[in-house]
Amino acid sequence: xxxxxxxxxxxxxxxxxxxxxxxxxxxEEIVQYGGExxxxxxxxxxxxxxxxxxxxxxxxSVNPTPFGEGKTVTTIGLTQALNRIGKNACCVIREPSMGPxxxxxxxxxxxxxxxxLPMEEINLHFTGDLHAVTSTxxxxxxxxxxxxxxxxxxxxxxxxxxxxxxxxxxxxxxxQIAIGLGGxxxxxxxxxxxxxxxxxxxxxxxxxxxxxxxxxxxxGGIVIGQRKNGFPVLASDLQADGAMxxxxxxALMPNLVQTIEGDPAxxxxxxxxxxxxxxxxxxxxxxxxxCTDYVITEAGxxxxxxxxxFMHIKxxxxxxxxxxxxxxxxxxxxxxxxxxxxxxxxxxxSPELVRKKDVEAVISGAExxxxxxxxxxxxxGIPVIVSINRxxxxxxxxxxxxxxxxxxxxxxxxVETNVHADGGNGGEALAEAVVANCQTHMxxxxxxxxxxxxxxxxxxxxxxxxxRIYGAEGINLYPKAHRDLEQIQKWGYxxxxxxxxxxxxxxxxxxxxxxxxNGFEIPIRELRLNSGAGFIVAILGNIMTMPGLPKIPAATxxxxxxxxxxxxxxx
Numbered sequence: 001x002x003x004x005x006x007x008x009x010x011x012x013x014x015x016x017x018x019x020x021x022x023x024x025x026x027x028e029e030i031v032q033y034g035g036e037x038x039x040x041x042x043x044x045x046x047x048x049x050x051x052x053x054x055x056x057x058x059x060x061s062v063n064p065t066p067f068g069e070g071k072t073v074t075t076i077g078l079t080q081a082l083n084r085i086g087k088n089a090c091c092v093i094r095e096p097s098m099g100p101x102x103x104x105x106x107x108x109x110x111x112x113x114x115x116x117l118p119m120e121e122i123n124l125h126f127t128g129d130l131h132a133v134t135s136t137x138x139x140x141x142x143x144x145x146x147x148x149x150x151x152x153x154x155x156x157x158x159x160x161x162x163x164x165x166x167x168x169x170x171x172x173x174x175x176q177i178a179i180g181l182g183g184x185x186x187x188x189x190x191x192x193x194x195x196x197x198x199x200x201x202x203x204x205x206x207x208x209x210x211x212x213x214x215x216x217x218x219x220g221g222i223v224i225g226q227r228k229n230g231f232p233v234l235a236s237d238l239q240a241d242g243a244m245x246x247x248x249x250x251a252l253m254p255n256l257v258q259t260i261e262g263d264p265a266x267x268x269x270x271x272x273x274x275x276x277x278x279x280x281x282x283x284x285x286x287x288x289x290x291c292t293d294y295v296i297t298e299a300g301x302x303x304x305x306x307x308x309x310f311m312h313i314k315x316x317x318x319x320x321x322x323x324x325x326x327x328x329x330x331x332x333x334x335x336x337x338x339x340x341x342x343x344x345x346x347x348x349x350s351p352e353l354v355r356k357k358d359v360e361a362v363i364s365g366a367e368x369x370x371x372x373x374x375x376x377x378x379x380x381g382i383p384v385i386v387s388i389n390r391x392x393x394x395x396x397x398x399x400x401x402x403x404x405x406x407x408x409x410x411x412x413x414x415v416e417t418n419v420h421a422d423g424g425n426g427g428e429a430l431a432e433a434v435v436a437n438c439q440t441h442m443x444x445x446x447x448x449x450x451x452x453x454x455x456x457x458x459x460x461x462x463x464x465x466x467x468r469i470y471g472a473e474g475i476n477l478y479p480k481a482h483r484d485l486e487q488i489q490k491w492g493y494x495x496x497x498x499x500x501x502x503x504x505x506x507x508x509x510x511x512x513x514x515x516x517x518n519g520f521e522i523p524i525r526e527l528r529l530n531s532g533a534g535f536i537v538a539i540l541g542n543i544m545t546m547p548g549l550p551k552i553p554a555a556t557x558x559x560x561x562x563x564x565x566x567x568x569x570x571x
Contacts (some may be wrong), residue, residue: 001392001421004111005566007260008119014262023090023256023264023291024048030256033127036118039253040287042212051290054088055438058322059298059387060307062329062373063337063505066104066348069330070111070389070420074427075298077114077419078326078387078434080261081427082294087435089294090263091116092284095130095255095270096123097198099170099547102555112420114427116257116265120566129206130168130197130270132251136244137166137202143240144224145180149187156233158190161225162528168197172548195545198272202244204533206251207269207281208317215252216245222532223491232491235532254284261424264292273300274504275545277309277535282318289320294434301504303327303376304469311380311450312461312497313535321448323438325377325384326430327411329370331362331394334402337514338365355393362398366405368515372507374409376469381447383437386414387430392421412437454495458485458527461498462538466522470507476521481538484527493531502540509541 002010016038020030029044059075075091082089093116096108101123109119116122125131141163148158167174174194180187197203201222209215220236227233235241254268268284271277278300288295299306307325315321332354335341338361341349370386377384386406388399399416406414413433418426441447451464459477466472477485488494505511508520528537539545549555557568 001112004115004119007113008115008117011117011260013117014258016256016258019258019262019264020256031253036257037121037127038256039127039250040256042253045253045283045287048287048290053289053320054293054295055323055442056285056289056320057294057296057324057326057434057438058307058310059296059326059328060303060373060377061301061327062333062369063302063304063507065333065336067332069328069333071298071328072108073110073112073114073420074326074328074387074389074417075296076110076116076259076265077417077424077427078430079263079265079296080114080259080424081419081431082296082434083261083263084424085428085431085435087294087431088292089296090265090288090292091259092266092268092280092288092295092297094280094298094300095126095267097130097196097270097272098124098168099196099198102558103170103547103549103553113260113423114419115260116267117260118257122257122267126267127250127255129251129255129268132247133200133202133206134166134168134197136247137197137200139244139247140222140224140235140238140240141165143238145187147238154233154237155227155229157226157228158188161190163222163224164193164195166195166197166200170196170547170549172544172546175544175546193546196272196547198270199275199545201530201533202248203269203271204276204530204535206248207271207277207279208314208533209252210282210317212245212249212252215248216241218532218534219244220532223529252283254281254287273306273309275501275543277313277499278306279310279314282314282320285318285320294438302507303373304507305504307377308465308469309499312452313499315448315450316454316497317534321380321446322382323441323446324434325382326434327370327373327377327384327386328389329366329386329402329406330389330391331398331402332391334365334370335361336365337369338362339514343512343514357395357398359397359401363401363405365515366402369507370402370405371409372471372516374406374411378410379449379451379468381449383412383441384410385430385433385437386411388414388416389420390416390418454497458488458494458496458498458536462500462522462524465498465500470522471516471518472508472520472522473518474521476523478523478525480526481524488527488529488536493529493536496531497535499530499535499537500540501537501543501545503543509543
């Protein structure tokens, strides 16, 4: 099969004005970035905010292998398939971070014949949204240090500044640093850390803001640290919220592109699901729901990650729970969780092991890992469909075994998809199942049953996620986390939902615990207050908010030729 890049370059792109017209936007309602990318103007959003809504479909996954299991491919392919069967559909996905692009993934715009285009631009600088988030975040950092340098009227305790700096690349050397070295002219010496931009509270705020007023309010409500008397310091105390909102003015407008089959696609915001809430913007969802009948969105990683956060963080902010959940699964992921590839999920198996038929491992992995993810989503009162993303290395009897386990676990349907190789045509069975289940959910009154509400204590929220979603016996709050919790409650933020930051490779906090582990406790190392975004981040186990590069980064195989054409990327 041709490479993703070759397929993308051979595709005939439709002018972006025509894609906008399909959704009901005229030329005056978009801002074009060349001929193939556009942002939707704020005036267009305001005009449609109260219109009728379509169905919202959430695509999630099992715990992945390091290859990724094609969840974005499935999301895009399903969108194409729905349009093929006569429905009016679009997808809403996250913007790629250059950390994974140059680290391990090499790209995050789908693949094969289920891509969003122009994929080269999308995977690199796109419309500059991530740069805007990076600049906005670091503007606040510089204002903090500048305030301390020039008299410190707010009496900020420089040893208790919780606001880091950010960078949209993987760089483990920046996890803990010292700043202000070189004498008084360079500011005050203090410890500092860098997070990756996708983990920034600014990114989370951008994704959860409903309009410019909400954006500015959330930015002003960021707690950056505390005064020497123990009271919190807000970004608004530094008069930073106005300038920060200004930098994000264009970034708040959703980005419109197209699938390889000429269907509309929004790509907006890119928080990671393992260290942030892992979902695209509520603005893009709301706009898409009023312009199309079916909106397909994805949550990062497995049901234990982005999907759980979709239900407890994004849905309360948007007011739009999903009508149907699609759980993406692969044969290779089930082989991994069935023990065919060793004891750790964080290492890539060899191609020989991936190709080797192992029905027993598939069944073992599916009866534990897949079953748990299905049951996780069923808890919310929403129909669940399993989509088997087929690879050329899969065997028919492995696929058949997967289907039997999925149906036994309670999935309302289980279908094989071939959207990578066949585009929308390879996803028509999935599209038909989605339509049927959305209709069923609507007929039932669109029930939605989250696991907790905001009135519950923080620890009870963490405990419910740990025991019901992860399968843990309980939680273990480290001494620092205890101190963090006391402070958060003292400051009046104990009502916020919790955002668990952990490994994506296991239902637990430990990448070595495969399948559906039990008999473990979830260690909560610390709690970080994201007051502007409206949640508390729980750091579990050894998770890092600034990733490192692998031994052989994807970047080492990338270059350009004498004509500026990309080489070694998006294979």
